[in-house]
Amino acid sequence: MRTIFQKGWRPALVLILLFIVWEICANIFDIPKWLLPAPSQVIAEAISGWSVYSGHLASTIKLIITGFIIGSSIGIIVAIGLHLVPFLRQAFYPLLIISQNIPTIVLAPLLVIWFGFGMLPKIIVITLVCFFPITIALLDGFRQTNRDLMHYMQMAGGSKQQIFWKLEWPHALPSLFSGLKISATYSVMGAVISEWLGASKGIGVYMTLASSSFRTDRVFVAIFLIVILSLLFFAIIIALEKRLIKWKPLEEGNGNESS
Amino acid sequence: MNHLEIAHVGKSFGETNVLHDISFSVKEGEFVALLGPSGSGKSTLFRIIGGISWPSQGTVNLNGDDITGKRGSISYTPQSSSLMPWRTILDNVLLGQEIAGKRDVERALQMIERAGLKGFEKSYPHELSGGMQQRASFIRSILSPQPLILLDEPFSALDEFTRLDMQKWLLSIWSEYKRSILFVTHNIEEAIFLADRIIVLSARPATVKKEFIIPFPRPREEGILLTDAFLQWKKRIYQEMREQ
Numbered sequence: 001m002r003t004i005f006q007k008g009w010r011p012a013l014v015l016i017l018l019f020i021v022w023e024i025c026a027n028i029f030d031i032p033k034w035l036l037p038a039p040s041q042v043i044a045e046a047i048s049g050w051s052v053y054s055g056h057l058a059s060t061i062k063l064i065i066t067g068f069i070i071g072s073s074i075g076i077i078v079a080i081g082l083h084l085v086p087f088l089r090q091a092f093y094p095l096l097i098i099s100q101n102i103p104t105i106v107l108a109p110l111l112v113i114w115f116g117f118g119m120l121p122k123i124i125v126i127t128l129v130c131f132f133p134i135t136i137a138l139l140d141g142f143r144q145t146n147r148d149l150m151h152y153m154q155m156a157g158g159s160k161q162q163i164f165w166k167l168e169w170p171h172a173l174p175s176l177f178s179g180l181k182i183s184a185t186y187s188v189m190g191a192v193i194s195e196w197l198g199a200s201k202g203i204g205v206y207m208t209l210a211s212s213s214f215r216t217d218r219v220f221v222a223i224f225l226i227v228i229l230s231l232l233f234f235a236i237i238i239a240l241e242k243r244l245i246k247w248k249p250l251e252e253g254n255g256n257e258s259s
Numbered sequence: 260m261n262h263l264e265i266a267h268v269g270k271s272f273g274e275t276n277v278l279h280d281i282s283f284s285v286k287e288g289e290f291v292a293l294l295g296p297s298g299s300g301k302s303t304l305f306r307i308i309g310g311i312s313w314p315s316q317g318t319v320n321l322n323g324d325d326i327t328g329k330r331g332s333i334s335y336t337p338q339s340s341s342l343m344p345w346r347t348i349l350d351n352v353l354l355g356q357e358i359a360g361k362r363d364v365e366r367a368l369q370m371i372e373r374a375g376l377k378g379f380e381k382s383y384p385h386e387l388s389g390g391m392q393q394r395a396s397f398i399r400s401i402l403s404p405q406p407l408i409l410l411d412e413p414f415s416a417l418d419e420f421t422r423l424d425m426q427k428w429l430l431s432i433w434s435e436y437k438r439s440i441l442f443v444t445h446n447i448e449e450a451i452f453l454a455d456r457i458i459v460l461s462a463r464p465a466t467v468k469k470e471f472i473i474p475f476p477r478p479r480e481e482g483i484l485l486t487d488a489f490l491q492w493k494k495r496i497y498q499e500m501r502e503q
Contacts, residue, residue, distance in 0.1 A: 148337035155309030157331015158358045170345045247345040247383045
């Protein structure tokens with residue numbers, strides 16, 4: 001907690017200053033509420049409108065968690081498959097990269113045509129944005145396995161299975177977590193995009209409704225909710241990482257940054 | 260009976276000849292040092308003995324069995340950082356046994372205590388000093404079921420004082436457990452102090468240049484490092500390595 005406070009007070013201060021400037025400008029220039037609401041108005045709406053958006057929020061969180069779990073599982077399975085079968089890696093690695101050049105926003109309407117407005121197309125969208133960072137990070141982790149340790153395992157007569165579970169998998173765990181961190185924030189974005197396409201509930205729906213009725217304050221509430229959700233998921237992954245990866249030496253210079 | 264027998268091993272990568280007609284043996288319980296300049300193909304030779312690389316010519320025999328290209332017959336300790344950072348010292352030390360099938364925690368704990376690492380069983384390698392890490396990885400080799408231990412410049416990353424302590428410690432453990440050791444180094448003094456026999460390798464392509472039998476009686480004390488006889492040996496081997 002102390003380190004978070006020590007590291008975090010600078011950006012927090014900048015953020016608060018920004019909000020103050022925003023608030024003052026909104027008042028001085030008398031900007032209409034539908035154009036740019038002042039932060040105080042956004043906060044007021046966030047508090048008074050809880051009953052309006054709480055249902056949307058719950059539905060989005062459910063979607064994010066389901067999508068993230070499915071997406072990262074697929075990412076991990078794909079990475080392991082491509083790593084263990086060199087032929088598959090040669091065949092599919094370029095295709096994986098191409099698949100990421102298709103914008104999700106273009107693909108999403110197609111998915112709706114094929115799979116309707118239910119959960120499935122939304123989960124596919126989240127999976128598509130989620131699995132790639134995980135697969136790439138994990139494959140990199142496997143590839144960078146320490147060669148001395150690899151030689152040790154091989155000379156000691158370790159089977160392919162033993163080498164994987166005792167060496168390559170634990171060695172790639174930190175890489176897996178860097179992929180998971182990216183995917184966690186991507187999955188929030190993926191969920192909101194998929195909700196834009198057609199859903200009855202969710203932050204994405206709340207946001208479209210708000211913007212089409214010029215409730216700009218609600219749009220800002222939605223934006224803040226999305227940011228908070230992203231940060232929350234990011235923090236959960238970091239907490240999980242800290243629990244699982246105890247061996248990583250502590251970052252140096254954490255407590256006594258002076259410059 | 261000869262324990263490890265390397266017969267006419269050669270290795271070339273395309274046009275470059277890395278190893279040329281290397282033959283030597285390591286007897287049971289013997290401590291043999293391979294002395295050669297850096298980049299003389301020692302690690303290639305180790306990979307061949309360890310069975311993860313095939314020689315272009317020649318064979319590797321262990322106790323009469325052909326182990327050319329066969330893995331799991333020797334225990335290898337690489338140059339540095341050979342402990343797995345995600346395993347505690349106890350789990351690291353047991354790794355060799357784990358691969359072979361059975362863990363003997365009792366004995367591992369005894370060995371850890373014997374190596375002066377008591378209290379560190381549950382620590383991770385990054386919490387230990389370089390010398391302690393090397394001791395742990397050496398215990399791992401002793402606990403492994405393989406009869407022959409390959410040590411690849413294990414002390415090259417340590418400072419002079421730690422190194423001497425480690426050498427003495429290695430000798431005491433070795434005299435107690437009597438495993439055969441093949442020790443690679445480019446430090447002449449280290450080779451003379453530790454080994455029964457020194458095999459001098461030439462630079463590329465590596466080939467056995469000369470073999471010296473070191474007559475100093477065991478147990479060896481660090482005092483012999485400064486005797487005239489020791490310096491004479493150092494001179495002889497140095498001159499041998501200088502000659503082209």
